Amino acid sequence: MQNSRRLSQAIFLLAFLFLFIQTESKGADELGYPVKLFLDFDPLIFVTTLLSSHAAQKTFYLSFVVIIATLISGRVFCGWVCPLGTLNNIAGYFKRRKVGVKILDWNKVKYYLMISLLASSLFTLQLTGVIDPLSLLIRSFSLSVYPLFNYGISAMFDTVYDLNPRGIVDVSESIYSLFRQSVLSFQQPHFRQAAFVGMLFFLILGMNLYEKRFWCRNLCPLGAFLGILSRYALLKRSVSEGCTECGACSFECQGNASPDKKEQWKPTECFYCWNCDDICPHNAVSFGFHSRSVSKSSPGIDLGRRRVIASMMGGVITVPLLRVNPLSQSNMLSTKLLRPPGSLEESEFLKRCVKCGECMKVCITNGLQPAFLEAGLEGIWSPMLVPKVGYCEYRCTLCGQVCPTGAIKRLPLQEKMKVKIGLAMIDKSRCLPHAHATPCIVCEEVCPTSTKAVWFEKSIVKNREGRVIEIQQPGVDLQLCIGCGICEAKCPVKSQPAIYVTNIGESRSDKNRLLLT
Amino acid sequence: MDRRDFLKIAGIAGIGLSIPGSIEALADQNETSLAVATGASPEKITRAAIEAFGGMKKFVSRDDIVVIKPNMAWDRLPEQAANTNPEVVAAVVKLCFEAGAKKVKVFDRTVNDPRRCYIQSGVADAVKNAGAEVIFTDERKFKSMKIQGEAIKEWPLYTEIFEADKVINIPIAKHHGLAKITMSMKNWMGIMGGERNQIHQKLDQSLVDLSLKIKPALTVLDAVRILTANGPQGGRLSDVKKLDTVIVGVDQVAVDSYGATLFGMKGSDLGYVRIAAESGVGTMDLSRVNIKKISI
Numbered sequence: 001m002q003n004s005r006r007l008s009q010a011i012f013l014l015a016f017l018f019l020f021i022q023t024e025s026k027g028a029d030e031l032g033y034p035v036k037l038f039l040d041f042d043p044l045i046f047v048t049t050l051l052s053s054h055a056a057q058k059t060f061y062l063s064f065v066v067i068i069a070t071l072i073s074g075r076v077f078c079g080w081v082c083p084l085g086t087l088n089n090i091a092g093y094f095k096r097r098k099v100g101v102k103i104l105d106w107n108k109v110k111y112y113l114m115i116s117l118l119a120s121s122l123f124t125l126q127l128t129g130v131i132d133p134l135s136l137l138i139r140s141f142s143l144s145v146y147p148l149f150n151y152g153i154s155a156m157f158d159t160v161y162d163l164n165p166r167g168i169v170d171v172s173e174s175i176y177s178l179f180r181q182s183v184l185s186f187q188q189p190h191f192r193q194a195a196f197v198g199m200l201f202f203l204i205l206g207m208n209l210y211e212k213r214f215w216c217r218n219l220c221p222l223g224a225f226l227g228i229l230s231r232y233a234l235l236k237r238s239v240s241e242g243c244t245e246c247g248a249c250s251f252e253c254q255g256n257a258s259p260d261k262k263e264q265w266k267p268t269e270c271f272y273c274w275n276c277d278d279i280c281p282h283n284a285v286s287f288g289f290h291s292r293s294v295s296k297s298s299p300g301i302d303l304g305r306r307r308v309i310a311s312m313m314g315g316v317i318t319v320p321l322l323r324v325n326p327l328s329q330s331n332m333l334s335t336k337l338l339r340p341p342g343s344l345e346e347s348e349f350l351k352r353c354v355k356c357g358e359c360m361k362v363c364i365t366n367g368l369q370p371a372f373l374e375a376g377l378e379g380i381w382s383p384m385l386v387p388k389v390g391y392c393e394y395r396c397t398l399c400g401q402v403c404p405t406g407a408i409k410r411l412p413l414q415e416k417m418k419v420k421i422g423l424a425m426i427d428k429s430r431c432l433p434h435a436h437a438t439p440c441i442v443c444e445e446v447c448p449t450s451t452k453a454v455w456f457e458k459s460i461v462k463n464r465e466g467r468v469i470e471i472q473q474p475g476v477d478l479q480l481c482i483g484c485g486i487c488e489a490k491c492p493v494k495s496q497p498a499i500y501v502t503n504i505g506e507s508r509s510d511k512n513r514l515l516l517t
Numbered sequence: 518m519d520r521r522d523f524l525k526i527a528g529i530a531g532i533g534l535s536i537p538g539s540i541e542a543l544a545d546q547n548e549t550s551l552a553v554a555t556g557a558s559p560e561k562i563t564r565a566a567i568e569a570f571g572g573m574k575k576f577v578s579r580d581d582i583v584v585i586k587p588n589m590a591w592d593r594l595p596e597q598a599a600n601t602n603p604e605v606v607a608a609v610v611k612l613c614f615e616a617g618a619k620k621v622k623v624f625d626r627t628v629n630d631p632r633r634c635y636i637q638s639g640v641a642d643a644v645k646n647a648g649a650e651v652i653f654t655d656e657r658k659f660k661s662m663k664i665q666g667e668a669i670k671e672w673p674l675y676t677e678i679f680e681a682d683k684v685i686n687i688p689i690a691k692h693h694g695l696a697k698i699t700m701s702m703k704n705w706m707g708i709m710g711g712e713r714n715q716i717h718q719k720l721d722q723s724l725v726d727l728s729l730k731i732k733p734a735l736t737v738l739d740a741v742r743i744l745t746a747n748g749p750q751g752g753r754l755s756d757v758k759k760l761d762t763v764i765v766g767v768d769q770v771a772v773d774s775y776g777a778t779l780f781g782m783k784g785s786d787l788g789y790v791r792i793a794a795e796s797g798v799g800t801m802d803l804s805r806v807n808i809k810k811i812s813i
Contacts, residue, residue: 027636364630395592441695442714450752
């Protein structure tokens with residue numbers, strides 16, 4: 001059984017990585033792969049999004065597959081499918097095997113976390129994505145693990161290229177080009193907070209050295225959700241009379257489900273990894289749908305009524321706690337908070353965004369970056385456009401295509417090209433033609449709307465020598481500008497661009513309007 | 518030999534050396550120096566215009582590695598006339614292979630995202646089908662080079678241009694806010710690395726400096742569709758004018774000077790054409806250029 005489980009884990013991990021790598025533009029309008037598929041199967045995201053925003057994305061009905069699978073055969077998702085579980089599983093192999101070391105009995109923590117998340121979401125606060133395993137994994141890979149993988153591989157080949165040892169460069173360059181065509185990203189991604197997000201991820205992997213599957217056993221809210229369901233699972237474990245309680249299965253257990261204690265086996269903690277069955281020297285363990293099960297005597301989850309209530313209270317209190325912040329009023333957004341085109345109005349947006357980072361991974365210019373506190377703590381790791389890093393490509397609709405919860409609407413191209421994410425304005429004290437009598441037309445040249453939002457006024461100016469020059473000075477037509485930020489991204493005054501976009505005038509907000517129209 | 522004798526001999530030798538040159542110049546007068554072909558099929562007019570020079574064999578030799586530089590800087594569709602017509606580029610690729618070229622490479626350093634520009638312009642697919650290698654520019658291959666011009670002294674340029682046996686420039690004729698019209702000479706911005714948008718500060722002179730550095734074997738100006746306003750990336754179909762024309766020449770100043778007439782201007786209206794002619798890069802005065810017009 002162990003080998004079939006490993007095979008299944010490998011297949012799902014590879015499928016995950018494949019879809020992850022495909023979350024990248026090839027130049028066509030559509031991606032061609034259902035890259036957010038894993039998130040569509042996530043029932044916890046489904047339920048909390050439903051509670052917080054009262055909206056269900058159609059594709060989320062796929063998560064019923066996971067719910068049904070759990071009702072039949074327990075937390076097989078954790079043991080056989082979940083890619084983060086598989087990575088934890090692999091990291092767990094590095095743990096030194098010590099017999100008789102007491103482990104933390106923290107497995108209830110995940111239930112309290114889940115209860116808090118559900119309570120928050122009932123009161124419109126969506127924080128699940130922060131610790132949902134799939135969302136967390138995609139985000140960590142997008143913002144940190146994959147960029148550092150790219151950096152490492154490219155740096156290696158670049159070093160060979162620069163040193164140029166005879167005969168080797170051709171070989172290394174052809175291997176490099178194979179890498180570029182298969183697993184490397186088109187251009188090196190850069191993300192703010194890459195180190196922070198990455199350290200959290202590696203911390204989760206590192207915890208396996210303390211206790212294997214630490215995250216899955218003790219913290220994972222999706223595991224808790226499935227754990228509650230698996231209490232009623234049809235597939236049960238039974239132990240025959242042959243069991244001598246030798247404890248051989250105890251260390252092999254992935255889920256800390258007390259397999260060595262015949263009657264005390266905890267179905268809610270079991271990943272159905274079959275290790276206890278495989279290892280048992282007396283062949284006394286079996287899994288089956290038989291009625292002669294131990295279920296009637298097996299313990300449920302005793303979470304304690306007071307603690308459950310405390311968790312709920314915690315979740316409920318978090319809602320106002322995060323919202324009594326001027327930034328969460330829609331007319332007081334941080335000026336630089338430019339949301340991707342098609343984003344819902346800010347409060348609706350936050351109710352749905354699960355911070356999975358798919359939009360940031362797919363953004364063709366790398367301009368979508370994780371927010372830190374620009375949208376309050378509630379909006380941590382939600383996407384914002386930073387034009388200095390990358391502008392919004394006029395004819396691209398990818399972020400809306402990959403958003404799993406509809407926080408960014410999927411817009412047809414013609415509609416997307418009209419969405420204002422903000423407005424550009426000129427800093428005349430820095431602009432070359434305005435302040436320094438020097439010709440420059442870059443913002444006008446790159447402006448993608450037709451008619452162009454950046455227009456010229458021919459002016460006669462004098463330079464320092466008193467020579468009179470005719471110069472074209474740019475202005476912005478606020479009716480036409482969509483705030484894509486290409487002008488800011490390409491402005492030669494790089495340190496602090498002389499034309500820049502803020503979110504005033506964004507189409508999604510009624511309160512952030514500028515023009516009387 | 519005294520000084521007088523030396524001068525005599527040197528003088529005679531000088532005359533002797535100059536004669537073949539002047540004979541060639543005379544012959545040039547009768548040969549085509551600009552071919553303008555008009556017709557419904559972009560491929561056919563491209564072929565016809567190059568045929569007017571005696572075919573691609575005049576420019577590309579057997580086993581040559583040829584670099585073709587179209588303009589595909591923008592994420593726009595062919596009918597929006599912001600990028601070179603894909604059929605024109607593909608026709609040139611085919612002609613290169615027919616002339617015996619070993620390899621044809623096509624690239625541009627784009628302004629919008631390169632993946633989108635290559636695909637949406639239609640150029641990548643068209644030239645791949647014709648057998649060319651489509652490459653995305655590699656940052657490591659921009660190497661700082663001496664230009665020693667009036668405006669640019671040194672700039673990172675794409676090395677593959679200088680490593681190729683032959684270079685063919687295939688720009689599209691379109692409106693530009695500063696240059697007025699962008700054609701062949703301005704198309705070389707696509708091989709510039711670094712912060713190239715600084716050259717707008719002295720655009721005309723910079724383009725001439727750049728043109729002195731790059732020696733294309735042939736220039737094919739695509740005027741199948743021209744963009745008359747809102748350039749250089751356009752977007753609106755009402756700004757596009759269909760002329761079904763290509764202009765082929767070796768002298769890029771002459772090509773651009775002729776191109777200006779398509780927009781109702783003269784070569785001398787364009788600063789970079791005027792300066793280029795003064796600097797001896799080529800001929801601006803079209804009355805001194807032998808133009809062959811072909812209609813299919």
